[in-house]
Amino acid sequence: MKVSSDISDNSDFSSAAAPDFDNRILLRGNEASVYGALLAGCECFFGYPITPASEIAHTSAYLFPKLGRVFLQAESEIGAINMVFGAAATGKRAMTASSGLGISLKQEGMSYLATCELPAVVVDIMRGGPGLGNIGPEQGDYNQVVKGGGHGNYKCIVLAPFSSQEMCDLTIKAFDLADKYRIPVYVLADGVIGQMLETVTLPDPLPKRPEPGWALAGEHSSSRNFLTSIYLEHDDLERINLNLQEKYANIKRAEQLSESYRAEDAEILLVGYGIVGRIIRTAVDILRKTGIKAGMLRPISLFPFPETEIRRLASGNKDILVVEMSNGQMVDDVKLAVDCKNPISLYTRMGGNVPTVKEVINKSRQIVFARRKLKNLSAAANDQEHQSWQ
Numbered sequence: 001m002k003v004s005s006d007i008s009d010n011s012d013f014s015s016a017a018a019p020d021f022d023n024r025i026l027l028r029g030n031e032a033s034v035y036g037a038l039l040a041g042c043e044c045f046f047g048y049p050i051t052p053a054s055e056i057a058h059t060s061a062y063l064f065p066k067l068g069r070v071f072l073q074a075e076s077e078i079g080a081i082n083m084v085f086g087a088a089a090t091g092k093r094a095m096t097a098s099s100g101l102g103i104s105l106k107q108e109g110m111s112y113l114a115t116c117e118l119p120a121v122v123v124d125i126m127r128g129g130p131g132l133g134n135i136g137p138e139q140g141d142y143n144q145v146v147k148g149g150g151h152g153n154y155k156c157i158v159l160a161p162f163s164s165q166e167m168c169d170l171t172i173k174a175f176d177l178a179d180k181y182r183i184p185v186y187v188l189a190d191g192v193i194g195q196m197l198e199t200v201t202l203p204d205p206l207p208k209r210p211e212p213g214w215a216l217a218g219e220h221s222s223s224r225n226f227l228t229s230i231y232l233e234h235d236d237l238e239r240i241n242l243n244l245q246e247k248y249a250n251i252k253r254a255e256q257l258s259e260s261y262r263a264e265d266a267e268i269l270l271v272g273y274g275i276v277g278r279i280i281r282t283a284v285d286i287l288r289k290t291g292i293k294a295g296m297l298r299p300i301s302l303f304p305f306p307e308t309e310i311r312r313l314a315s316g317n318k319d320i321l322v323v324e325m326s327n328g329q330m331v332d333d334v335k336l337a338v339d340c341k342n343p344i345s346l347y348t349r350m351g352g353n354v355p356t357v358k359e360v361i362n363k364s365r366q367i368v369f370a371r372r373k374l375k376n377l378s379a380a381a382n383d384q385e386h387q388s389w390q
Helices: 029-039 054-066 077-089 101-105 107-115 142-146 164-181 191-195 234-254 275-289 307-313 331-337 357-389
Strands: 024-028 044-047 070-073 094-098 120-126 157-159 184-190 197-201 258-261 268-271 294-299 301-303 319-324 344-348
Touching: 024 029, 024 164, 029 054, 029 094, 029 120, 029 164, 029 191, 029 197, 044 054, 044 077, 054 070, 054 191, 077 094, 077 101, 077 107, 077 120, 094 101, 101 107, 101 142, 107 184, 107 234, 120 164, 120 191, 142 184, 142 301, 157 164, 164 184, 164 191, 164 197, 164 234, 184 191, 258 275, 258 307, 268 275, 268 307, 268 357, 275 294, 275 319, 275 357, 294 307, 307 331, 319 331, 319 357, 331 344, 344 357
Parallel strands: 044 070, 044 094, 094 120, 120 184, 157 184, 268 294, 268 319, 319 344
Antiparallel strands: 024 197, 157 301, 258 294
């Protein structure tokens, strides 16, 4: 696949500065998500800059008009999500991006999108909070994104990349899933992933989507299509909610995504997403060299949560260590996945701090050595009891 030189003729746009290249390019995670959106056929970007997600708006402002697509900087995050709503209602592939407090402002619009079953993609590059917080990386948006931060009984599909490559690939997948299920989809990444500069192999674009039959066209042919999120009759609103819950159940069965690493024979399973997934993968290799059988499970879809794979890998009552850059917002989903049958520990950093490999190794060693000591004490007690009977 060749990338046209007409999007790389500006020396100030460093990630597209080469006049000619094949399908490999050096991109920040934020930039990679824009390339993924364009390859997915995204026609409209509506956004408002906010660190550490601003490169998404900057890159979109440069590339979308060059490809004959719409970029518009909204007056606010609230304006941006409602512009996404309007474009999605007409059948356009639309996207926005923000971080932390900007995502909070979008929640009412997300609830409207979910109720009207409109496909859209939102990229959230998480920063430290609560409040204004800081611009450091964090994972504190998990609850409002995965659990549905607006009012009502809705869900959004949530995909969590751990590299610039996955920022591109999962943004493409987000548009595919959004269309497949008529649902808003989040691409949820921490600030490290958004800012990390890596080589990305650009995949082939998605095929052009036919105009959806449910879309509004502003003419008589689409007058039968009616979108609303207000249902004054209780039974009508309950029926809408039941239909949504059936859709979410289908998504839960069909779309669980995860990556495991050296987990089949593990005595301790390390669980983390985003940049934490890269940290615990390194920790697994080092722990293995010291005689501790560690393994990794990295959730890629946060809704639907990969509970089936976690439950399988956690069989045998093995220890689980959940590592998060938050106050522990994902750990409850891990507990539910294993029906609270496994001993689960939590290690967290907050405020923009990132767990180190050494910290994860030390916590893992504490857990494993405590389990081994308990096992040895139990074995000694059994031996003593057996001897007493003799």
